[in-house]
Amino acid sequence: MEFLRENVLQKQMQKVSLENRSFTIIQDKYGRDIAGACFILQHGGSVKFRDREWIRSDEYRRFSAEVLKFQAVPVEAIDASGCAINYHGLDNLLPLKKLQCLSLQRCPHVDDWCLSRLYLLADSLQELSLAGCPQISERGLACLHHLSNLRRLDISDLPGVEYPGLTQILVEEMLPNCEVVGTDWTQEGPEEQPQDPASPIHAKPAARDLGDPCGVS
Amino acid sequence: MVLLDWDGKVSEFKKKIQSIMPGEPSNLMCDTKHLPPEHSDVVIVGGGVVGLSVAFWLKKLEKRQGAIRVLVVERDHTYSKASTGLSVGGIRQQFSLPQNVQLSLFSVDFLRNINEYLAVVDGPPLDLQFNPLGYLLLASEKGAAVLETNVKMQRQEGAKISLMSPEQLQKKFPWINTEGVALASYGLENEGWFDPWSLLQGLRRKVQSMGVLFCEGEVTRFITSSNSMRNSDGEEVNLKRIHEVHVKMDNSLEYQPVECAIVVNAAGAWSGQLAELAGIGKGPPGTLEGTKLPVEPRKRFVYLWHCPQGPGLETPLVTDTSGVYFRREGLSNNYVGGRSPTEEEEPDPADLEVDHDFFQNKVWPHLAQRVPAFEALKVHSAWAGYYDYNTFDQNGVVGPHPLVVNMYFASGFSGHGLQHAPGVGRAVAEVLLGGCFQTIDMTPFLFSRFYLEEKVLEQNII
Numbered sequence: 177m178e179f180l181r182e183n184v185l186q187k188q189m190q191k192v193s194l195e196n197r198s199f200t201i202i203q204d205k206y207g208r209d210i211a212g213a214c215f216i217l218q219h220g221g222s223v224k225f226r227d228r229e230w231i232r233s234d235e236y237r238r239f240s241a242e243v244l245k246f247q248a249v250p251v252e253a254i255d256a257s258g259c260a261i262n263y264h265g266l267d268n269l270l271p272l273k274k275l276q277c278l279s280l281q282r283c284p285h286v287d288d289w290c291l292s293r294l295y296l297l298a299d300s301l302q303e304l305s306l307a308g309c310p311q312i313s314e315r316g317l318a319c320l321h322h323l324s325n326l327r328r329l330d331i332s333d334l335p336g337v338e339y340p341g342l343t344q345i346l347v348e349e350m351l352p353n354c355e356v357v358g359t360d361w362t363q364e365g366p367e368e369q370p371q372d373p374a375s376p377i378h379a380k381p382a383a384r385d386l387g388d389p390c391g392v393s
Numbered sequence: 394m395v396l397l398d399w400d401g402k403v404s405e406f407k408k409k410i411q412s413i414m415p416g417e418p419s420n421l422m423c424d425t426k427h428l429p430p431e432h433s434d435v436v437i438v439g440g441g442v443v444g445l446s447v448a449f450w451l452k453k454l455e456k457r458q459g460a461i462r463v464l465v466v467e468r469d470h471t472y473s474k475a476s477t478g479l480s481v482g483g484i485r486q487q488f489s490l491p492q493n494v495q496l497s498l499f500s501v502d503f504l505r506n507i508n509e510y511l512a513v514v515d516g517p518p519l520d521l522q523f524n525p526l527g528y529l530l531l532a533s534e535k536g537a538a539v540l541e542t543n544v545k546m547q548r549q550e551g552a553k554i555s556l557m558s559p560e561q562l563q564k565k566f567p568w569i570n571t572e573g574v575a576l577a578s579y580g581l582e583n584e585g586w587f588d589p590w591s592l593l594q595g596l597r598r599k600v601q602s603m604g605v606l607f608c609e610g611e612v613t614r615f616i617t618s619s620n621s622m623r624n625s626d627g628e629e630v631n632l633k634r635i636h637e638v639h640v641k642m643d644n645s646l647e648y649q650p651v652e653c654a655i656v657v658n659a660a661g662a663w664s665g666q667l668a669e670l671a672g673i674g675k676g677p678p679g680t681l682e683g684t685k686l687p688v689e690p691r692k693r694f695v696y697l698w699h700c701p702q703g704p705g706l707e708t709p710l711v712t713d714t715s716g717v718y719f720r721r722e723g724l725s726n727n728y729v730g731g732r733s734p735t736e737e738e739e740p741d742p743a744d745l746e747v748d749h750d751f752f753q754n755k756v757w758p759h760l761a762q763r764v765p766a767f768e769a770l771k772v773h774s775a776w777a778g779y780y781d782y783n784t785f786d787q788n789g790v791v792g793p794h795p796l797v798v799n800m801y802f803a804s805g806f807s808g809h810g811l812q813h814a815p816g817v818g819r820a821v822a823e824v825l826l827g828g829c830f831q832t833i834d835m836t837p838f839l840f841s842r843f844y845l846e847e848k849v850l851e852q853n854i855i
Contacts, residue, residue, distance in 0.1 A: 178514050189509060263505065289505050292525035292582050314706075314724065315524045321707035322581075342724050346706040 192285060195219065196265030206244055208271040209251045213243055215268035219259040225249045226274070250274035257281040263289050270296040277301075281330075282308035288316030295322035305330035307357075312336050314343045321350045330357040428649045429608035429640050433464035435825070436638045437657040438612050438667055440467025441477040442589065442811055443803050444659035445596040446818025449511075452603040454822045459604060461826075464651060466640055468611040474745060476661050477593050477811060479778025481695055481720070481729060482586040483710050484812040485528040486552035487578060489543045489852040490788070493809070494550040495833045496816035501583040503815035504592070511599040519595040523587040526720075527580035529566075529709040530853070531763075536714070537576040539852065544578045553582040568704045570765055573714055586710060586720060589811055613648060614639035615656070615671045617797070631682065633797045635671060655825060657801045662690035662742075662779035664790075664804035671797050681796060684844045688790065688805040690742040691782035695731045696752050700770040703728060715759040718855050727773070732756045733808075733854065745777040780808045786848040791817060791838040792824050801825055802840060808854055 195218075203211035213223040213231070217239040222232035225246045230253075233239040251272050261269075262285040269275070275297055280286050286309050294301070301323050306312055313336040320329065329351065337343050344358040435451060437444045448463050455461045472478045484504070486497045503510060508518045532540040544554050556578055559571040565579075601607070616637035624630050635656050641648040660667045668674065668686035676682025703726050710720040719730025732755060734740065740748055752772060760767040783790065783805035790805040803821045806813060816833060823831045830836060837849045 181514055182512075185512065185514075288523060288525060292585075295581055313522075315522065315526075318706045319525050339724060346724065350706045 192260055192262055193264070195260055196262045198264075198267045207247055209249070209274075210244060210246060212254075212268050212272045213246075213251055214239075215265070216254055216256055216259070217243065219256065219261060219265075221254060221256040221259045223251055223255075224253040224277075226252045230255075253277035255279045256283060259283055260285055261290075263287070263293070266290055266293050270294075272297070272300075274300050277303040279305040280309060281305050282310075284310060287311035288313055288319070291316035292319045294320065298322045298324060301326060303328040306334065307331070308333045310335055314338070314346075317343065317347055318350070320347070323351070324353075326351055326354045328355050328357070332357055332359045427609070427642065428647070429464055429466065429610065429651050430462070430606060431649070432462070432652045433606070434462045434653065435464070435655045435657060436651055436653040437463065437465045437659055438638075439657075439659035439661055439664070439804075440465045440470075440597075440607065441472070441475045441659065441661055442593055442596065442814040443661065443806075443817060444657070445593065445600055446814040447657050447659055447803055447821045448600045448605045448818075449596055449603070450818040450822035451825065452600065452605060454819075454826055456826075463600075463605045464608060464653075465600070465605060466608050466610055466612055466638070468609065468643070470609050472593070474662075474779065476779050476781060477589050479695070479776060480589045480811045481731075482589050482811065483528065483720070483855075484586065485580060485584045485710075486547055486550070487528055487530055487543070487554060487580060487584070487853055488547070488809075489539075490849065491546060491550055492833055492835060492837065493788070493813070493851060494547050494552055496813040498551055498583065499816040499819070499833070500812055500814070504587060507592075507595060511595045513598055513602045516598060516602075519591055521587040521591045521595075524585040524720075525582065526586075526707065527582075527584040527709040529580075529711045530578045531562075531574045531712065531714050532576045532578075533573055533714040534575045540576050540578055543853070553580065555579050555581055566704070566708075568764055568766055569711075570763055572762075579709065584709075592811075592814075608640060608649075610640040610642045610649070612638055612667065612670065613641045616650070617672065631796065633672065634799050635797065655799045655801060657803060657821065657825075658686075659803045661781040661804055661810070662688075664688050664781060664802070668794075668800070668802075671800055673794060673797055673800070681841075681844045684840075686790065686802070686805070686840070687785040687843060688781050688783050690779040691807075692740045692742045692745065692777050693731060693733065693780055693808070694740075694747055694751055694775060694777050695729055696756065696772055696775040697722060697727060697729050698770045698772045699725070699727050700767055701726055702766045702769065704764060704766065711763075712855050713759055713763045715763075716855075717756055717759040717763070719760065719764075728770075730756070730760065732759070740777075742779065745779075747775040747777050749775065781805055781810060782807045785843055786850045787854050788849050788851045789813065789817060789838055790840055791820055791835045792830075792840065794840050795844075807851070809851075 199211040199215050202214050216223050217233040218237055220233060220237055222230050224230045226249050252274060253276060257279050261283055270293060302325055304326060307330045312334050340359055344356055348356045437448055444465055448465055451461055451463055484497060484501060486494045488494050504521055507521060544556055547554050559574050562569060562577045563571050615635045617633045617635050620632045622630050622632060637650045637652055638656060639648045639650050658664050658667050665686050665688040674685030708721045712718040717732045719728050722729045781804050787807040790802040794800045801821055803817055820830055820833055820835045
């Protein structure tokens with residue numbers, strides 16, 4: 177029974193992996209921007225090339241082949257809300273050197289490791305939304321300091337961030353030229369703040385009992 | 394609801410009654426649940442992150458499920474002195490040796506995919522609390538050329554390290570005083586710090602599910618046998634094999650002999666002592682038999698302080714030209730850091746007491762010099778931990794001993810054991826199971842270099 181469950185788990189992980197492979201063939205033939213666009217469209221997201229309208233795929237993830245005609249046109253904005261993009265899938269987006277707006281709202285696999293790669297978009301990225309991403313914590317948000325051109329950042333509804341109010345303040349200090357949108361933290365009670373800094377917070381890391389040492393099973 | 398194992402209890406009771414009958418050997422006291430097994434293929438001495446990593450990779454790489462019986466012997470299940478839990482938790486690729494860079498790159502990949510490697514059915518996913526903020530190494534005029542050469546090599550190996558001039562450094566991190574800094578190297582990705590306890594717990598849970606046995610006890614003796622052979626020069630060489638490991642149980646005089654085929658020395662700061670127990674180093678000085686394992690415990694202090702105006706959220710783990718290092722801890726402007734002492738300043742490793750004067754005199758002045766905001770700080774707590782310090786060349790010892798042919802080493806990492814544990818575990822499993830290193834060539838890290846006096850120096854020790 178355990179074997180079956182492990183199998184199912186592995187199949188799920190393999191599916192996500194497969195969906196996040198690199199579109200190198202398209203990249204070689206049509207260039208990075210089109211490869212990136214195809215990748216996003218296949219995931220159900222939308223793409224905006226410079227001076228063009230938004231393109232999205234239909235409910236069967238099919239999209240028009242006219243995308244392949246935009247060879248010299250850079251991708252300016254991507255809406256990948258809810259897409260199953262992961263750390264490896266980002267390989268298809270990071271080469272987009274003119275990308276200005278990126279929405280990764282509610283992406284289930286976007287985690288702190290993914291955020292640590294976004295520095296590669298620092299030259300162009302101006303707007304970023306991470307709202308609702310379940311796996312992001314304040315540790316990943318700290319990596320965004322590389323994005324010196326960022327003007328708008330949405331970090332609302334992040335369940336992985338323990339102290340949203342304090343985190344937002346720290347992020348605002350970190351990115352002084354950026355408008356940071358978070359959940360309305362003025363409604364947080366005092367009990368939600370971390371311990372008073374004047375009191376000892378961490379003693380020496382307590383030796384922890386890792387349970388029954390004699391697992392002679 | 395308690396399930397009554399009635400039949401089992403009755404037969405146990407019968408056995409007890411029988412044993413107290415006159416003439417029967419008494420086994421009333423023989424509750425053997427806590428004793429290790431009588432036989433194990435591999436006995437790993439040391440249940441810290443390195444020992445557990447070796448156990449994991451042995452079970453992962455075994456040719457057939459259940460082929461290898463592995464026993465981990467750890468004398469302190471609270472891990473109160475083990476280096477793993479007391480570590481600052483950093484991981485970097487900024488080393489001067491290619492193998493160390495490769496080990497770190499593999500480790501970071503392992504950590505990123507931790508929930509695939511260490512998945513256990515019904516177990517919650519692990520959260521290593523990884524902070525991907527990188528290391529920032531500052532170099533003076535004297536060290537700039539070496540730093541640049543190292544970064545070039547690190548990049549060739551695939552690490553994402555950038556070089557910064559003092560001007561660029563000042564712009565990026567305005568809270569630094571760049572006086573005396575000629576060059577800086579900064580890890581853009583795959584560097585940072587994480588929670589070592591989560592890794593330890595995750596490994597422990599996983600290897601238990603893979604069938605690895607644990608025993609809380611101390612190795613007090615090895616039973617060995619010798620074999621004389623002649624080498625190609627016609628000289629007589631004494632080869633030894635360990636046949637039994639005697640494990641003494643805690644708080645008792647009992648010991649259990651465990652028959653084994655291979656012993657892995659992952660005893661960290663105490664691996665030197667363990668090697669001596671196997672007779673390593675007991676011979677005329679200058680001979681291979683007389684070459685000791687040059688690993689000894691070195692005490693290092695870590696201090697936790699609060700600084701309300703200190704560097705912000707983006708702060709990497711900074712290593713100064715003076716050797717002082719620090720990083721943030723949490724959201725409330727707390728920091729941890731310390732400094733490696735010079736040889737003359739080396740504290741007595743007999744206990745883990747903290748020297749607070751060391752912070753006042755040797756750490757704080759340099760901190761304040763580099764980060765002026767640190768002039769106003771308040772230390773909240775401090776602790777000490779051991780480096781398993783390789784006095785020969787500050788690098789790990791991995792692989793078999795040339796004479797005690799079935800003792801394999803995995804220690805001596807001198808402060809970078811935690812971050813290299815996944816890669817080292819795999820290397821030891823490869824050489825133990827297959828006879829040679831496969832993924833990363835750890836041949837320069839073999840024991841024989843101590844006799845041949847071939848130093849494999851790691852320059853970037855923090």
